[in-house]
Amino acid sequence: MDVTAALADASTVPFWLDSDQRPEPLPPLTRDLEADLVIVGGGFTGLWTALQAKERDPGRHVVLVEANSIGWAASGRNGGFCAASLTHGYENGESHLPAENERLAQLGLDNLNEIEAAVTRYGMDVEFERTGELDVATEDYQVPELREAHDPEAGFIFYDQQELAQIVKSPTYKGALWDSREVAMVNPAKLCWELLRVIRELGVEVFEGTKVTDVSDRKTNVQITTLVTSQALEDCASAPCSIITAKRVALATNVFPSLLKRVSLHTVPVYDYALMTEPLSDEQLTSIGWDGRQGIGDCASRFHYYRLSADNRILFGGWDAVYHYGRQVSWKYDQRAETFETLAAHFYETFPQLQGVKFTHKWGGPIDTCSRFFSFFTTAYGKKVAMAAGFTGLGVGASRFAGTVMLDLLSGQDTELTQLEMVRKLPLPFPPEPVAWLGIQMTTNALIKADGNEGRRGPLLKALDAVGMGFDS
Known part of the structure; x- marks a missing residue:
């Protein structure tokens, strides 16, 4: 099918957020107040932090402020892969934190179990499906590594090309490894909205349209300056600014500029893109199989990720990861026609039997x-x-763990988590511009070249590996 025609009527609103179940906006903060704990940011990290704070101490006065609306940014736009891994894969953890990688793997699995338990405990309607994930090889050279990882007792099951064809039908597949235990599928926007419902029921005060502009020390407490954002000014033009006095503060702003300047170079914003199909018919579903409803990701450095929604659409994303000079974050980058056309073409290559979708x-x-x-x-x-920040696309699950860590850090007590090297050690910062832009472009080109050279990493990627900045998806 012509990709232009297939994309012609697509909405530019993220699918998960384009729902009549989206909560009505909450009012902004228009008064000064005091709180035991203030959480800045209304995505997964902030919401899980708020929930756990109230579970630990139901009497604690907790306030959450969000500059826009709950879940509107990365938390409501992702693929909904809720993974156990805290380190973006075991191999990446082994590269960066070998001494505690095994423990981090177990902590990650415990964290995923706790997410599932919370979903059940609070009756959250989030379309939670613990189906696992298939890592699929689309090139012959990728198969041996997947075969070597076969370990049924640990939940890792290898399928050769013939076996895989009985599970999901694609002419591009050479084999796959099913991680059967450590990934669940969720509707990410519903998870945000259900967490919002639960924390409000537990007594958390939540303010949307309220941007924090400054966090400063005041001896025994922290002073937070907020500004009502333009979206909410119509209702509160007479009082757009407020001061919050807090005993403790958890910053969960993630991709947005840090309120702590000393870590402002530790993250860069990279744009990711996704498509969602119309619902598949029974005949179309039969043509691809996929009865297990696993999440799927391929093994290339420039990879695709895809999964079925509750109403049997296919989300298909990934491939391009676009950095804009100067660490720019802007709504104007949310749409990229050339990436959408590439993704659509790759979708039809993956599932040619769905040409009419x-x-x-x-x-x-x-x-x-x-x-x-x-x-x-x-x-x-x-x-x-x-x-907490720097999740690099794996925050759906790891964000809850981040909330646990932040609460431990704010408690003033030494705990197992506060003593982890993962928590105590910062990653290397990215350089300032123009070096950051040049370095990211060179690295992207090197990864593309490696994919075309059977995964063999060239001098630049090997050098990045040596200094602790390497990654192999």
């Missing part, structure tokens, strides 16, 4: 990327402020 949604958004490709943590003002 059209796309109903096309969208993008920024990912907070750090040089080790998984989250980092820091504190400020005598540990009255904690921050």
Whole structure:
């Protein structure tokens, strides 16, 4: 099918957010107040932090402020792959934190189990499906590594080309490894909205349209300056600014500029894109199989990820990861026609039996990327402020763990988590411009070249590996 025609009527609103279940906007903060804990950011990290804070101490006065609306940024735009891994894959963890990688793997699995338990405990309607993920080889050279990882007792099951054809039918597949236990599928926007419902029921005060402009130390507490954003000014033009006095603050702003300047170079925003098809008919579903409804990702450095929605659409994303000079984050980058056309063409190559299927949604958004490709943590003002960022696209699950870590850090107590090297050690910062832009472009080109050379990494990628900034998806 012609990709232009297939994309012609696609909405530019992210599919998950294009729902009549989206909550009505909450009012902004228009008064000064005091709180035990203030959480800045209404995505997964902030929401999970708020929930756990109230579970630990139901009497704690917790306030969450969000500059836009709950879940509108990366948390409501992603593919909904809720993975156990805290380190963007075991191999990446082994490269960066070999001494504690095994423990981090177990902590990640425990964290995923806790997410599932919370979904059940609070009756959250988030389309949670613990189906696992298929890592598929689309080139012959990728097959041996997947075969070597076969370990049924640990939940990793290898399928050769013939076996895989009985599970998901694509002429591009050479084999796959099914990670059967460590990935669940969720509707990410519903997860945000259900977490919002639960924390409000537990007594958390939530303010949307409220941007934090400054966080400063005031000896025994922290002063937070907020500004009502333009979207909400119609209702509160008489009082657009407020001061919050807080005993503790958790910063969960992720891809957006850090309120702690000393880590402002530790993340860069990289834009990712996705398409969503119209719902598949029974005949179309039969033509591809996929009865197990696993998430799927291929093994290339420039990879695709895709999954089925609850109403049997296919989300198909990935491939391009676009960095804009100067660490720019802007709504104007959420749409990229050339990437959508590429993704659509790749979709039909993957599933030629779905040639007649059209796309109903096309969208993008920024990912907070750090040089080790998984989250980092820091504190400020005598540990009255904690921050987490750098999830690099794996935050759906790891964000809850980040909330756990931040609460431990803010408690002032030494815990197993606060003593982890992962928590104590910052990744290397990215250089300032123009070196950052040049380096990212060179690295992207090197990854493309490696994909075309059977995965063999050239001098630049080997050098990045040596200094702790390498990554192999």
